[in-house]
Amino acid sequence: MEPFTRHTGIAVPLIKDDINTDQIAPILHSRGLKEDYRAMLFHRARRREDGGEDPNFVLNKPQFRSPGLLVTGQNFGAGSSRESAVWSMLANGIRVIVAKSFADIYRENCLQNGLLPIALGGDAADGFIARVVEVDGRAPFTVDLVAQKISGPGGDDVAFEIAAADRTRLLEGLDDIGLTLKHLDEIASWERRAQAAQPWLQSTRYGR
Numbered sequence: 001m002e003p004f005t006r007h008t009g010i011a012v013p014l015i016k017d018d019i020n021t022d023q024i025a026p027i028l029h030s031r032g033l034k035e036d037y038r039a040m041l042f043h044r045a046r047r048r049e050d051g052g053e054d055p056n057f058v059l060n061k062p063q064f065r066s067p068g069l070l071v072t073g074q075n076f077g078a079g080s081s082r083e084s085a086v087w088s089m090l091a092n093g094i095r096v097i098v099a100k101s102f103a104d105i106y107r108e109n110c111l112q113n114g115l116l117p118i119a120l121g122g123d124a125a126d127g128f129i130a131r132v133v134e135v136d137g138r139a140p141f142t143v144d145l146v147a148q149k150i151s152g153p154g155g156d157d158v159a160f161e162i163a164a165a166d167r168t169r170l171l172e173g174l175d176d177i178g179l180t181l182k183h184l185d186e187i188a189s190w191e192r193r194a195q196a197a198q199p200w201l202q203s204t205r206y207g208r
Helices: 084-091 104-112 122-135 164-172 176-181 184-197
Strands: 006-013 067-071 096-099 116-119 141-144 149-151
Touching: 006 096, 006 122, 067 122, 067 141, 084 104, 104 116, 104 164
Parallel strands: 006 067, 067 096, 096 116
Antiparallel strands: 006 141, 141 149
16 A cells, blocks of 8 residues: 555545444445446535535535545444445545544554544544634645644644554555565564474365
8 A cells, every 4th residue: 555654635624423434435336346436435425316416515615626634523434344435535535534533443444545544532623623614625734644743724733643553554555464574584484483393284285
């Protein structure tokens, strides 16, 4: 996956709680062989019953058509483990989601795909949301994972916490396989020791 160090973009305020993965990436929109992940994002919310765009939905507003960050509420990404709910974000240029809290599986899927999930609580969350709403897409915000801060219009830098292992994964662009391959020498050494100590396990075949 693409490493994440620093990202600058327009912050989109979608200030709702309990947004689930079927709202983010509707399953009826992902049954083709070649899914359009860009069009998939919030497809039902972005469309009216006649199929036309709903001009009142935030991502359809002119200032938010090229987003970089999504800012939202509690328990973002609840529901099923649907990785397309992350892929659709990335397809639209969103590489950071700032929420008051995340569903655990969704947060893990973000980390596995190079999308930075930032959880802000209390006054920090409310203050940042107010700044994003006030600027209304007129200027971008910058998220620096190295410094662990968000900077932008309307106030001081906002510090955020992230587990050291998750930070390393994003900075180096490593999914679970990539993290495992960092220990390839140790794995190979263990295999050699196991082969010498328990050779009967190495020669076992199905049916015997």
